[in-house]
Amino acid sequence: MRVSAPTTGDALPVIIFSHGHGQSLYAYGPLTDYWAAHGFVVIQPTHLDSRMLGLAPDDSRRPRFWRFREDDLATILDGLDHIETESLTIRGRLDRSRIAVAGHSWGGQTASTLLGATHPDPDNGSVVNRKDTRIKAGVLLGVPGSGNDLTEHAARTFPFMYPDFSTMTAPTLIVVGDHDIGRLSTRGAGWWRDAYDLSPSPKALLNVFGGEHALGGIPGYEARETTDERPERVAAIQHFSTAFLYSALYPGDPAWLDAVAALAAHGAPEGSIEMK
Template sequence: MSSSLAAVGPSAVVSIAPVVLPSPRRGVDLHVRVSAPITGDALSVIIFSHGNGQSLHAYGPLTDYWAAHGFVVIQPTHLDSRTLGLAPDDPRRPQLWRFREEDLAAVLDGLDRIESEAPMIRGRLDRSRIAVAGHSWGGQTAGTLLGVTHPDPDDESVVNRQDARIKAGVLLAAPGSGNDLTEHAARTFPFMYPDFSTMTAPTLLVVGDHDMSRLSTRGADWWRDAYDLSPSPKALFTAFGGEHSLGGIPGYEVRETTDERPQRVSAIQRLSTAFLRSALHPGEPAWAETVAALTTDATLEGSIETK
């Protein structure tokens, strides 16, 4: 298995969207995009949660790469997406965090339907090897399936959505400790008090050392809390000069990118792919080999930590 995985090279990718999951309580059905390599079987799955305002059409630099390298990638469009245009006074807005988390659970529960509606993946999924990933708010959303808990603003109960079907994750610019929120952010996002101590699944965290958030009273180190405050096994890639877009992962030539850097995106592509291969296939050397190659590369603009 190790040698066959290591030999996986880029494949042509096929995508289908939208695949529709009926969601009556949500007010609008859940639309997802499915991307997969045209060849290969027993494919691992990545469920990706987008950042605020984005949609299933975003994050091509990551999702295309993952699919080309042997993963089936499923991207839901959350209710905060600009493509849905919720009114500022829409009664669902205070519960957007809840709908986001439920969207990821709906994808997991709806794999049979997704597979039936996307014939190019029918019979090709390895459901014992499912990962979750997300950027920014999507990083917080994805983290809940990995074991991160947080308070429910409605009743102060603990929201625990850890799912045993999720075996590993990649969190990109996931928000840090709620104790360091600005006064405005604390009022606006009362759910944003993550407890990372319960995130036990193997996870790669990716942060930028120039990512200065208006949500936090701290500097760019706030984004590494998910690594510092969680138990092993974890890995952290800090992109030197990286801002919130981490070099351009939200999409090709999109306005959100403030720090366009193809070399940065390439490093994140390679590291995230290798991490998930090794996390989902114990004994697979992709992670160790990729880290060794990148840390001896003088052009790498970042640092890698593990625990």
Template sequence: MNESDMAMPSMEISVPTPVVSVKPVVLSAPGRGEDLKVQVSAPVIGRELPIIVFSHGFGSSLNGYGPLVDFWTAHGFVVMQPTHLDSRTLNPPPDDPRTPLIWRFRVEDMKRILDNLDLLETSVPGLSGRLDRDRIAVAGHSWGAQTASMLLGARVLDTEGGTGENMADSRIKAGLLLAAPGQGGADLTPFASEHFPFMNPSFAGMTTPTLVIAGDRDQSALSVRGPDWFTDPYFMSPGGKSLLTLFGAEHSLGGIPGYNVTETTDEDPERLSAVQQLTWAYLRTALYPEDTAWFTACRALMESPHPLGRIESR
């Protein structure tokens, strides 16, 4: 038995299938300044396929996060990835008038995808009629996790501390928040407070079932707190959530941003494999309550002689 087997023993994963990706699918986006480009990835077989809409981290694009997207699609999900306005592929100047509201444009990008499922479905040869529109999850990493949290019910507090606009979307049935920023206010560095006023969330209304994933060595330059800052979406939201804390993980959680990318500071194939499997298992059970994949995965992690992390739920 190798170390990877020891870390995640006895977990049953569906057999991987070939996948197909189409990019860019262009969605008209009046008022955005640029049309929205989306990548759609899907398994070549299967019907009533569940959907994941994924929001990338700062500077990335629809081309990122192959390690997650490839795994999810090979195991039965259709994944839709927008390129947000902060992407390095667009490179907006700092004085771009849209910059202060990019966080809102990000949320609108995700909603625009949900509003255009017909077009996105027909963009992939052979995908028509194979989507299950009642089983949609949202996921995101870093700033993308903040974006995803808004669709799950989190809100941005205004300058007076009042609860901001509710941008939750009832079409979303489950969420994955990977390295999601925590609360703002005094927990932010002076630089973050000045330049990122939208980083002031309330998780009180985040009622949608969600798995929060945090690394216990993820030290953000935006917060004066330690790695526990990334667990706030779990502890400060209503129940019905799970928290996966990965031992030794930094912001890249073992390498989720891409294959051999410079953003990965903690490359670890075993940790990455655990994130792939556990996120898949969580969404299987969250979207299909009769599926026991998540409970099997939790038991496998707990029973491992060399666990890669710990899971708690409430």
């Protein structure tokens, strides 16, 4: 895993970040570096599906990638004492009462489970509930929507991806691109809104204009999968996600409402906000 942190400050809030399919601890610098520079300790595991690990196509663990991903996040939460001890730069500097989770794409689905979303276990049909009350808020970027709208291929490949967002009660910002068509769903860009539309308040939605699945370039500074490169789009996501987490983790902090008010007053070419 990778730990990024500000060089100064104490009682620092924590973000645990789950990467997208095939990525690793080295990805998502445009987000994780920004969050660390603005006062957060960011912890990034490398999940078993990472291309960096190079598992064989017939590796018996592949059908359970979803379970290993969720276990990774739980292991970090349970092992914060060990992580803090091993990472000298953050020793004694974490605020355990202010922990958020974030993720992109499959990582968004993984992160959503700690926020309260459930899904079926494809092995036996039971409901998988990984909600953790230590997680106080979340940011889900390009998170997959309802399993009822998966393509035939996606339904075979991701049999666990039938989320129930009705139990995702924690404050969460959902970030979607209105040009994110993808190959997972038959519904088009509207499918990525489901985590917002089908979950209870308090929630916020950042609809990024022109954004495709890479949302302007959040997977990395030189990510080849970025088909919609736009630094201004990335900057908007950096700004609004940071403001949301400040206000969610520190009740009474005006950062989020100030950001929304500024958007309403001046408008912005990068996106729009919805709240409930």
